Amino acid sequence: MTVNDSAVEVTNASFVYGKLKALDNLSLSAPRGISYGLLGPNGAGKTTLIRLLVGLLKPSTGEVRVLGQTPGGKMAAQIGYMPQQPSLYQELSVAQNIDFFAKIYGLKDKPARARRVEDTIKLVDLWERRGDGINKLSGGMKQRVSLACAIVHNPPLLLLDEPTVGLDPELRAGFWQHFRNLNRQGVTILISSHTMDDAAHCDRLAFIRKGQVIASGTPEELKKATGKPDADLEAAFLHFVRREDKKIV
Numbered sequence: 540m541t542v543n544d545s546a547v548e549v550t551n552a553s554f555v556y557g558k559l560k561a562l563d564n565l566s567l568s569a570p571r572g573i574s575y576g577l578l579g580p581n582g583a584g585k586t587t588l589i590r591l592l593v594g595l596l597k598p599s600t601g602e603v604r605v606l607g608q609t610p611g612g613k614m615a616a617q618i619g620y621m622p623q624q625p626s627l628y629q630e631l632s633v634a635q636n637i638d639f640f641a642k643i644y645g646l647k648d649k650p651a652r653a654r655r656v657e658d659t660i661k662l663v664d665l666w667e668r669r670g671d672g673i674n675k676l677s678g679g680m681k682q683r684v685s686l687a688c689a690i691v692h693n694p695p696l697l698l699l700d701e702p703t704v705g706l707d708p709e710l711r712a713g714f715w716q717h718f719r720n721l722n723r724q725g726v727t728i729l730i731s732s733h734t735m736d737d738a739a740h741c742d743r744l745a746f747i748r749k750g751q752v753i754a755s756g757t758p759e760e761l762k763k764a765t766g767k768p769d770a771d772l773e774a775a776f777l778h779f780v781r782r783e784d785k786k787i788v
């Protein structure tokens with residue numbers, strides 16, 4: 540596979556905040572058109588990695604490529620980014636927030652933009668609430684607005700930082716149905732999560748711990764590596780954690 544076949548290519552990337560090494564010589568590669576999950580505990584480095592891919596941070600060492608290019612600059616329009624903490628304008632309505640992001644991502648034609656904003660609001664099932672200010676919404680509704688802002692410009696790559704946190708099971712299933720539709724249209728989705736439910740939906744996973752990828756593969760491959768036929772992904776994660784700990788001792 541050449542670099543250009545990958546939607547995301549990270550090669551020996553490290554990132555330090557002051558003295559703290561948040562990413563430690565991390566490499567991963569996500570092919571186009573799939574859902575790729577980053578799984579790992581609090582502080583593992585998932586958000587830091589996503590911020591490198593968006594171009595908000597630069598690697599201290601190593602290389603990061605998205606859609607074959609260096610993140611940032613003109614690449615921004617090709618990426619849909621959903622931050623871990625929704626960054627929405629509280630005083631604007633649902634529709635105004637989504638329209639704002641559509642505008643900054645370059646949807647200049649007003650009627651076309653209005654149609655796209657309308658379609659996106661319906662997609663996240665907030666049509667009835669489109670005129671409400673963000674501060675009137677529940678947490679799950681804010682998540683849906685945040686997702687709408689990330690996808691409104693139809694980007695080929697979505698970088699979603701814990702998009703399903705706080706969603707009820709029905710909404711979570713709805714998000715995944717939508718993610719899978721996007722994959723079928725060729726969109727690549729990189730998603731961070733703590734939940735094994737999200738992990739099970741992904742085509743490929745990277746288990747991340749202490750800024751390193753401790754294992755990667757399909758959910759089936761990772762479960763199989765435990766050697767136990769009934770292992771779930773949680774057991775698989777623990778299997779690789781223990782293997783790493785043994786290496787250190």
Ligand SMILES: Nc1ncnc2c1ncn2[C@@H]1O[C@H](COP(=O)(O)OP(=O)(O)OP(=O)(O)O)[C@@H](O)[C@H]1O
Binds near residue numbers: 556561585
């Ligand atoms: N702005 C910052 N300044 C200093 N240290 C930071 C900063 N942001 C993150 N860190 C540290 O970097 C490490 C990785 O954090 P990061 O937010 O990438 O983890 P995460 O995997 O996204 O965790 P979570 O699951 O809690 O969101 C942690 O040790 C964290 O304390």
Ligand SMILES: [Mg+2]
Binds near residue numbers: 623700
């Ligand atoms: Mg995070």
